[in-house]
Amino acid sequence: MARWEPGATARLQKAALELFTSQGFEQTTAAEIAQAVGLNRRTFFRHFPDKRDVLFLGQQELEGALVAAVAQAPAGESPMSLIGFAIARVADMFADTPREHARARQTIIDTNAALLERQHHKNANLAQLLRDALRDQGIAEPAATLAAESAVTVFNLAFRQWLATNETRTLSVIAAETLAELRALDVRR
Amino acid sequence: MARWEPGATARLQKAALELFTSQGFEQTTAAEIAQAVGLNRRTFFRHFPDKRDVLFLGQQELEGALVAAVAQAPAGESPMSLIGFAIARVADMFADTPREHARARQTIIDTNAALLERQHHKNANLAQLLRDALRDQGIAEPAATLAAESAVTVFNLAFRQWLATNETRTLSVIAAETLAELRALDVRR
């Protein structure tokens, strides 16, 4: 056996998801997760700045895709169109993510305040990056912030719907519909 | 001196704000805050479930006012009108809050990731309560969630603007303007 197996980060994530599912987040210590994959407790914290972060990876790819989608959009688009591009792009990234895996992860997060807190924080960061990208496309404040926050809301709502049991539509389709609902908010009723 | 002076919660908050301002959030221990007002470390944790919470009080009043504003609105209003009521009501609550105090508090929060995280979490909870209130007023999903999240975004943006140096308008005025900007998002450009 090699001094260290490759993919330690991924193995730690996998073990963490399993342990959190079976015994709960707070009942699982960082040492336990590390031990499950033959690593030292200290090594766990070398891979993740804190215990919660083990559930929030792939965030960087998401952020990059979001910003790129806005940056590559044709010039002169409206805020709503721009966030439409961004949402569509990110939804596509989840096209081949297994629904069951995402569901298991979200279940753990939803049953723990500290994890929900981290997720809200990640969402807020995402909105901030998107806001900056919108500004770079010439959108002024407060429109840039309002649009960016709306985009994150729309995406999260669509994501929740995508995870719902009996939901068979793709995330892209759901997201597009949710965005349409947002645009209709004002004219409704 | 009596075994306990009244208003321990408020005194702890005041001392915490001062200590956080002078030495930073992480450099200040819970024991230190308690000691500053002649209390035991253990007592601090009786008043606040955790150290961060000492900066987030008055949250319950805010939540109550928000929900009440929506609940008391005339029947048959549009989502946008309803969040207009809610935002106006909450903005009024800040009418006699000293700007300097709010600024000091926000400065501390902005310079610490853990505190920002908590603030984002509180915002998310606020949005959720507002969403439920909108549902009770007959607003269906996904409109209820979209409107609730938008309301929180508008309010926070307005609040940030209110804190800006050289800003002299009241929070109510700024909030109303920001809401108008949200409604104009779609027609823009």
Place this chain on the structure above:
DNA sequence: GTCTATAGTGCGATAGAC
């Protein structure tokens, strides 16, 4: 890889308000 600070918790004792 070890050592330490400190957040946060559980429990029992105590002191005052009523």
Place this chain on the structure above:
DNA sequence: GTCTATCGCACTATAGAC
């Protein structure tokens, strides 16, 4: 007497320092 706020001790686990 009860009820509630405070205290003090011991404990665990995270997170960071060395």
